[in-house]
Amino acid sequence: MALKSVLRRMTLLDRAIVMVLGMFAGSLLLGINSRAPGENILVEREGKIIFTAPLKEEREIRLKGIRGEAVLIVREGGAEMIEAPCPRKVCMGMGRIDQDGEIIACVPNGLLVRIEGGNEPEKTYDVLSR
Amino acid sequence: MRYSRFFILLLPAAALAAFLFWRFGAAGEESVVRRQFLMGTLVEITVPAAPSGTADAVDRAFAEMRRVEELMRPDGPGSEAAAITAAEGPIEVGSETAEVIALGMKVARLSGGGFDMGLGRLKTLWGIETEHPRVPKPEEILSALEGTGPEDLMTDGNRVLKSDPRLAVDLGAIAKGFAIDRAAEILRNSGVTRAVVNAGGDLCVIGDRGDRPWRIGIQHPRDPGALLATLSLENVSVVTSGDYERFFEAQGQRYHHLFDPRTGYPAGLAQSMTVVAPSAALADALATAAFVLGPEQGLALLKEFSQVEGLLVAADGTIFISEGLREKVEWP
Structure with a gap:
């Protein structure tokens, strides 16, 4: 042969x-x-994780923040804040997140939503000044 | 050419060892990333390849920022800024508040009033950060500006004196930078040699990124998803002030939160101003002042300070960059 x-x-x-x-x-x-296989949604309040779930499981979550209840919707592999008790609703304006490392920060309501796992898109910078 | 069997067997063994070191060798030095809501923004502290004990140091850095926030917020029982506002005569404050006010007064003086820590009444009047912002009447603005100006606060050691008893002190344009400096100092004193303290885009980088400088993206003021530039820097603070951060619209016009202390209206000469400085408190104050002064006077102001550089986008979109940043900038 x-x-x-x-x-x-x-x-x-x-x-x-x-x-x-x-x-x-x-x-x-x-x-x-060997990259992290999980793609999870995590919600933090005052530095503590108050909710976590796989991003692929579609659901609507009611989150208690400092100022009141916010509603986060998870669908089609992404997450989006659809209701917020604060007047300016900046977190709703942040739109949908679906990549590892992306966050939705509701500063007045003290809630931080972030995505972990999966392959983070390559960034050309380490930190952003804005 | 002949090779010994030992050498030939050594080659794949060495390659295997190199791979294992690359893949698992740094397992004991993972990054520490912590976030907390402080000073009205999301603060993130990142320590790459963190040595043991780093998590405690990061917790202490956050606690220090919270302490500074309580000390310098415009209201609250523990606030020295609130105590100055309430005082009708000279008042003794702690050395940190006195230091911050002295630095702010220097920027106020050199900027010819482009920076002012006595705008508390003006900010309350506009209410940009409240549920009901509004455009005040011209006479209301004039009234809120009474007593303000580049000499509206004076310090003598730890004693602070207002030029007008009605002056309401607001350290918002400098205190966040000071809190970042304090957090960075806690980390350095704990043996951290590489880190980023990032308070909503105002930041301090400690050391370098390892094999290269930190790459700091600067947000484009008119395209939230795009970069204006990337700066390669080590051991500095970077603060950006922009008209896109906080604003409201009334009768088709946009009103942002960076007021010109000389007029009482939002400053109109720039879209954004990025300042690179040895301390975040200085960068914070200068970013606000240079934004207000615009391209010519703003960049001239930066030259009054050692090791300070800047990148400014003028109101018409023209980009100005100081000499010292030209070799450190990369355009998209």
Whole structure:
């Protein structure tokens, strides 16, 4: 067979190089697959997690904040604040989040909604000044 | 060329060891990221490759910011700013409040009144951060500005004196920066050599990012999803003031929260002003002052201070950048 013929003609160094290249390719695959598999929604109030659930499970959540009740909706792999008790409703204006690391911050109501897990999109900066 | 069997076997073993170190070697040095709502914004402290004990240091940094917030907020029983507002004569305050006021007065003086810590009554009048903002009548604005100006506060050691008993002190344009500085100092004193203290986009970076400087994105003032620029910096504070942060609309016109203390109306010469400075308190005050003064006077003001640089977007969208930032900026 052709493969046997190739193997017979390979030196020990050739085989070592092939092994190293194979390990490198395998490590890349392992690296990609070892990212956090979960894609969860987390809600924090006063630094404590008060709610967490898989993002793929669609639901409507009523959250008690400092100023009153807010409503978060989880659907189609994303989350969005649809009701807020504060007058300016900035958190509703933040729209939908669906990527790892994205947040909805309701400052007056003391609620922080964030997404964890999955593959974070590559950013060109470490921190944003605004 | 002949190779010994030992060397040939060593090659894949070394590659395997390198991979394992890359993949798992830094397992004991994970990043610490904590967030808290403080000073009316979301504060995030990030320590990459954090040594043990970092979480405690981060908790102490947050506690320190909360203490500064209580000390310098415009109202509340523990607030020295509120005590100054209520005082009818000279008042003794703590060294930190006196230090912040002295720094603010320096910026007020050098900016010719482009920065003012006595705008409490004006801010209450506009109510931009309340449920019912409104455009006040011109006579109301004139009345709220009485007693304000670049010399409206004086310090003598820890004693503070107002030029007018009615003056309402508001340290909002400098206290957040001071709180960031205090948090950064707690982290440094705890042995943290790399970190970011980010209070709603006003920030201090400690050290570098490891193999490179920190990359600090600057938000575009007219496109919330886009970057204006990226700055590569180490060991500095960066504060941006923009007309897009807090505003309301009335009769088709937009009114934002950065007032020109000389007129009592929102300043109209800039869209955003980013200041890079050795301390966040200084960057905070200068970002507000230079925003108010606009491109020419604003960038001239920054030159009065050592190691201070700036990036300004004028009202017509023209971008101005100071000399010292030109080699550190990357445009999208």
